[in-house]
Each structure stands twice: as structure tokens, then as C-alpha cells.
Amino acid sequence: MNAGEVERRLEVGVYPKRDLTIVRGQGAVLWDEAGRQYIDCTAGVGVANVGHANPEVAAAIAEQARTLVTCPEIFHNDVRARLLQALLDVAPSGLVRAFLCNSGTECVEAAIKFARHATGRSRFVCAMRGFHGRTLGALSATFKYREPFEPLLAGFDFVPFNNRERLEAALTDETAAVLVELVQGEGGVRPADADYVAALERSCRARGILVIVDEVQTGFCRTGRMFACEHFDLRPDMLCLAKAIAGGVPMGAVLCGPGIEPGVGVHGSTFGGNPLACAAALAAIEFMRSHRLQDQAREKGAHFRRRFDRRKLDAVRAVRQIGLMIGIELKEKATPHLASLMDRGVLALPAGPTVIRLLPPLTIGYEELDSVVDALHEVLGG
Numbered sequence: 001m002n003a004g005e006v007e008r009r010l011e012v013g014v015y016p017k018r019d020l021t022i023v024r025g026q027g028a029v030l031w032d033e034a035g036r037q038y039i040d041c042t043a044g045v046g047v048a049n050v051g052h053a054n055p056e057v058a059a060a061i062a063e064q065a066r067t068l069v070t071c072p073e074i075f076h077n078d079v080r081a082r083l084l085q086a087l088l089d090v091a092p093s094g095l096v097r098a099f100l101c102n103s104g105t106e107c108v109e110a111a112i113k114f115a116r117h118a119t120g121r122s123r124f125v126c127a128m129r130g131f132h133g134r135t136l137g138a139l140s141a142t143f144k145y146r147e148p149f150e151p152l153l154a155g156f157d158f159v160p161f162n163n164r165e166r167l168e169a170a171l172t173d174e175t176a177a178v179l180v181e182l183v184q185g186e187g188g189v190r191p192a193d194a195d196y197v198a199a200l201e202r203s204c205r206a207r208g209i210l211v212i213v214d215e216v217q218t219g220f221c222r223t224g225r226m227f228a229c230e231h232f233d234l235r236p237d238m239l240c241l242a243k244a245i246a247g248g249v250p251m252g253a254v255l256c257g258p259g260i261e262p263g264v265g266v267h268g269s270t271f272g273g274n275p276l277a278c279a280a281a282l283a284a285i286e287f288m289r290s291h292r293l294q295d296q297a298r299e300k301g302a303h304f305r306r307r308f309d310r311r312k313l314d315a316v317r318a319v320r321q322i323g324l325m326i327g328i329e330l331k332e333k334a335t336p337h338l339a340s341l342m343d344r345g346v347l348a349l350p351a352g353p354t355v356i357r358l359l360p361p362l363t364i365g366y367e368e369l370d371s372v373v374d375a376l377h378e379v380l381g382g
């Protein structure tokens, strides 16, 4: 059976797919069905921060699968309680409660509902180029991919990222929340400016507007801190998390400040807070803490940058790197270069038409990282 043929025939076809069938992973390496190996700078799109087939996470999943997979939130659960404590222990200060769900878009949906419920207001201000997910609520907050699905939720305004004046001008007494990424991921790996974030927080506080930070991609050590909020000393009212939270198992979470108390019946999820995902997340977070994964991301990101910058490449317009979240903006289309990288055994992502995005597992070895740089130099050096 050829997996590619079967998928092309049986899936609805919403994804642009590469002609590659991945069957196994270990650390930062993936293998295809022919046994060829690749250095993975996609990490399942920023999911496998603790590495593929992480032994601690695998053991926790296996153990929990034998103990209890499902337990709805109408009951308490020991593993869930431990995960909540671990999550709020590593969270930016001021976040005191959590809602657990199953994906990034779901945690954004929850945050939108909680913000409307807490403020009694229904307008949101979001950033151009921002990405928050594909379900209709989260899509309403997303800058791209909208047109075929309009009308979406009413009341979402978009302002240019990193523009204080335009942000301030968009805030009104009807604004429930500002929803932002601190480093735009899908939008091209674009970090927020510190003074922009400070002004955003100040303006929102002054007007009783909530600050919702979407760290679905930047969270869990990716940027060289446990959370990108720490780079800015930002205290969000809600923090949206998913992707790397559970070492590859689907999970999302919204962490909430003391002002967010939705109460019984406001929201819910059948799978949310299931013990299997909680056990995986607990093991993943424990791994991040004991291996100081944020320090590894910071040091490896700096190493990558030093090595990459040794060669001046005509095709490159700019490099944006924060920890192991790396965007290489080109003067030309990224897609052909992604194919050339794949031919050289390196898997990378796009972020918009002209940006090559690298999100390797944070456990990637220095030699692997050097091989990635060599492949990039070859491919981009012409």
C-alpha cells in the first residue's frame, strides 16, 4: 500500500502535501518509508519541542493508557490535578486558573468566549498577519483565510502589528480584548517590539480591556524562555497554549488571571483534560524543566545564527531569530528552496510566500544544527 496514493484518494485535500511519507521519529530525526533520514526543522509545526519519541513522554503515555485514558471533567482526576499545578507553576505570574481543551484553535475559541463573558463586551482587536486558528471563532481573529467564510463573527478589527497609534485608535469602550501573538508565527516569524507590547498592556489596563496572548507557537521554551511573555515582562489576562504542551499529544489550554471566572456551564469539552493528554503534558513539562529546555533553545538559536551569518547570501533579505524560532526572509519564493532542502535531508516550513521557517525540536544536537546551516548555505548560496 502506497500511503501517498491512499491519502490523495481518500482525504478531502485541504493540505498542500509534500511527496514524502514519514513513518518514524527520534529526537530531531524523521525517517521515511524507504529508510531515508531527515533532520526535522518542522517539529510537527512547532509541536515536538521535547523531541520525537521522547522516552519520558512515551513512558508516561504508555503507563496512563494502561491506567485510564478518558475521564470527563464532571469528575476529578489525579493526573489532571497534577498537570494543572505543573502548568500554573511554570506560567507567567498572575495566571491562576486553567481551562483544558484539545488544540490551538479551541483554546482561542475558549478565550474569546471567556473574554465576552467576563467583560460583557463583544469587540476584539487583532493584528494584521496574525494567526489564531481555523475554526470560525478563531478564524474571525485571523487575518488570512477568511474571505470564503464570511460572514464570520462580527466585531473583529485588524490593526498593523507593532503600530502603537493604530492600536490605540482601534480601542473603544466596546472592546472586550486585544488578542495578539508576541512573535507572529504563520505570519512570517515577526517579533513584537518591546515598547509596542508595553503600550498595548498600558492602554488595555486603562480601559478595562483584556490582554489575550496567543502563545500556541511561542510557548514551552521555543523562543528561549518558557513563554515569550517573559521577554516582555507582560502579564496577560489570558494565555492561549497548545502545540508543544503535551509532547505531541493533542492538547490546548487557556490560562486565566483572577478576573476570568466563567462559571459553570459557560464552556466545555468532552476530551478536554483527559488523563492521557494530561499525563503526556506532565511528562513533557517535567522534561522541559529538568533539561532547562528554554536555555537550550536560546543557546542553540544563537549558535545557529552565528554560523548562518558567516556567509552572506544574495537570496536572503533578512533573518529573524528568537531562540529556535527562525524565519529566513527571502527575496524570492520559499517553496522551491524547501524542496531543495528536502532533497538534502532537511525538512523546513514556509511562513507566507517568501519566508523559510525553522522550528526544530529544542533537543536538536549541535551537529544536526550545523548540518541544517550547511544545507541552507548550499541551497540559498546558489
Ligand SMILES: *Cc1c(COP(=O)(O)O)cnc(C)c1O
Binding pocket: 103, 104, 105, 106, 108, 131, 132, 133, 134, 181, 185, 186, 214, 215, 216, 217, 242, 243
Ligand atoms: C498553530 C496555531 C494555532 C492553531 O492551532 P491548531 O492546534 O492548529 O488549531 C493558533 N495560534 C497560533 C499562534 C498558532 O501557531
